[in-house]
Amino acid sequence: MTRRYSALSLLREGVNGQRGWEPAWRSPEPKARYDAIVIGGGGHGLATAYYLAKNHGITNVALVERGWIGGGNTGRNTTVIRSNYFFPASAAFYDFSVELYEGLSKELNYNIMFSQRGMWTLAHDRHGLEMARRSANAMLLNGVDAEFHDGPSVRTRIPGLNPDPRFPILGGIKQPRGGTARHDAVAWGYARAASALGVDIIQNCEVLDFVIEGGRVRGVETSLGAMRSDCVGMAVAGHSSVIAAKAGLRLPVSSYALQAFVSEPVKPCLDTVILSPATGTYLSQSDKGELVIGAGLDLYLSYAQRGNLPWMERAAAGVVELFPQFSRLRFLRQWAGIVDVVHDSTPILGLTAVDGLFINCGWGTGGFKSIPAGGWCLAHAMATGQSHPLARAFDIERFETGALIDEASASGIAH
Amino acid sequence: MMLLIECPYCGPRAEIEFRYGGESHIQRPGPHTEVSDAEWADYLYLRKNTKGEHRERWLHASGCRRWFNVARETVTHEVLAVYKMTDPCPLPDDTGAPVGDPATAPGSSVGGAS
Numbered sequence: 048m049t050r051r052y053s054a055l056s057l058l059r060e061g062v063n064g065q066r067g068w069e070p071a072w073r074s075p076e077p078k079a080r081y082d083a084i085v086i087g088g089g090g091h092g093l094a095t096a097y098y099l100a101k102n103h104g105i106t107n108v109a110l111v112e113r114g115w116i117g118g119g120n121t122g123r124n125t126t127v128i129r130s131n132y133f134f135p136a137s138a139a140f141y142d143f144s145v146e147l148y149e150g151l152s153k154e155l156n157y158n159i160m161f162s163q164r165g166m167w168t169l170a171h172d173r174h175g176l177e178m179a180r181r182s183a184n185a186m187l188l189n190g191v192d193a194e195f196h197d198g199p200s201v202r203t204r205i206p207g208l209n210p211d212p213r214f215p216i217l218g219g220i221k222q223p224r225g226g227t228a229r230h231d232a233v234a235w236g237y238a239r240a241a242s243a244l245g246v247d248i249i250q251n252c253e254v255l256d257f258v259i260e261g262g263r264v265r266g267v268e269t270s271l272g273a274m275r276s277d278c279v280g281m282a283v284a285g286h287s288s289v290i291a292a293k294a295g296l297r298l299p300v301s302s303y304a305l306q307a308f309v310s311e312p313v314k315p316c317l318d319t320v321i322l323s324p325a326t327g328t329y330l331s332q333s334d335k336g337e338l339v340i341g342a343g344l345d346l347y348l349s350y351a352q353r354g355n356l357p358w359m360e361r362a363a364a365g366v367v368e369l370f371p372q373f374s375r376l377r378f379l380r381q382w383a384g385i386v387d388v389v390h391d392s393t394p395i396l397g398l399t400a401v402d403g404l405f406i407n408c409g410w411g412t413g414g415f416k417s418i419p420a421g422g423w424c425l426a427h428a429m430a431t432g433q434s435h436p437l438a439r440a441f442d443i444e445r446f447e448t449g450a451l452i453d454e455a456s457a458s459g460i461a462h
Numbered sequence: 463m464m465l466l467i468e469c470p471y472c473g474p475r476a477e478i479e480f481r482y483g484g485e486s487h488i489q490r491p492g493p494h495t496e497v498s499d500a501e502w503a504d505y506l507y508l509r510k511n512t513k514g515e516h517r518e519r520w521l522h523a524s525g526c527r528r529w530f531n532v533a534r535e536t537v538t539h540e541v542l543a544v545y546k547m548t549d550p551c552p553l554p555d556d557t558g559a560p561v562g563d564p565a566t567a568p569g570s571s572v573g574g575a576s
Contacts, residue, residue: 299509351539355464357464447502447503
């Protein structure tokens with residue numbers, strides 16, 4: 048059987064008629080007792096399971112997923128990775144995530160196709176320009192790579208921008224280490240690596256309730272039966288309130304639909320990622336040639352995983368404003384993910400009021416880029432019973448103490 | 463793909479005319495000298511975020527600019543009921559405010575509830 052992926056194994060299997068490949072992860076029957084249970088088979092949950100085994104040696108772990116792994120927001124995002132945040136706590140956390148992404152293909156022996164093609168945030172008016180300078184300075188002070196560019200410099204580096212736009216392009220910030228990765232590969236890579244270390248990945252298994260005895264968690268009731276464990280972590284994004292309510296917890300989370308689209312595939316024409324807050328545009332080109340377009344939130348509660356038409360129109364209008372030539376492209380697919388938005392656009396990561404229950408949520412529209420660090424820190428909390436130093440400021444208690452980290456305003460990132 | 467909302471003052475209009483205002487029937491705790499940090503955090507930040515029937519406030523921003531309540535299914539987006547800020551929800555009470563909630567009754571002296 049071929050376990051390790053390499054050029055040599057490709058060649059060997061090519062000669063052998065591709066008969067030696069084994070499934071990337073096991074699908075075992077659930078056991079009655081685990082040392083730790085992770086709820087949610089998206090990127091964060093899979094990364095948590097992997098780091099529990101890898102960093103902490105806890106290998107008797109179940110990962111339970113209601114649908115299939117990577118079928119939620121991990122498969123529904125615009126695949127952008129960046130760390131252009133304002134406050135030191137956020138910058139340190141997200142930059143750690145970018146660092147982990149940089150080594151992830153090698154670490155997991157799975158090509159996640161991380162392409163550091165740079166990430167641009169454009170400024171279209173004087174105030175936007177001031178915000179861009181402030182943001183670039185903050186990033187540099189936080190030790191994150193950032194370049195400020197004036198209008199002509201932006202145009203030199205992004206060919207094809209509208210030469211006569213209604214909203215003039217006065218400047219922009221570039222984070223050179225930002226980029227895109229293959230989202231499914233992140234889920235599959237973590238799943239394969241976690242499974243190889245002994246983690247049981249159990250799909251089509253819905254968590255129905257928690258087993259709570261004497262104020263502490265003792266396991267979960269699932270559609271496939273009960274599983275006991277004194278350590279349970281949840282990473283369920285848009286369904287965080289629903290799952291937390293089963294443990295009697297209320298969360299400062301609102302679930303909204305976030306839409307994205309791809310166009311029909313075309314030849315390479317955009318070699319970077321562009322965010323233009325003023326025109327509501329979030330744009331990149333996939334390796335397959337599709338333009339990947341992100342919209343804003345449909346701003347009313349939704350668990351529907353489909354977006355509304357007005358935002359689709361606004362997103363398309365923004366793209367055409369920046370690149371009129373793209374008006375001739377047709378939409379190929381449209382979808383939405385249910386994202387978990389909190390008031391300060393900063394995640395909730397660590398302990399809860401229920402002993403033994405740990406939480407990872409509140410990523411809003413920025414969950415994909417935080418997968419490695421989110422999993423790393425949730426695994427740390429589950430293994431040690433304490434928040435990871437990088438995530439200490441992300442404790443849920445901040446809503447009571449008032450120590451919010453308002454990235455929604457500070458970094459001007461609509462997430 | 464798009465909501466049709468019946469404004470109690472203007473009739474049915476497209477969703478782009480409206481602005482969503484979050485969960486309805488949240489009562490501000492008081493008197494403020496007796497409110498703990500936990501109660502205040504609950505009031506400010508913690509939400510039901512219901513999957514299913516959700517009672518919420520909407521503003522007819524591009525119309526009469528008046529606020530009103532909507533009971534809506536958050537999975538299907540079906541609008542189940544529309545009722546005025548001062549009225550109790552006409553639906554049976556399972557998730558929202560009790561009928562005759564003092565915070566939403568006409569002439570209520572409790573501030574900030576609607």
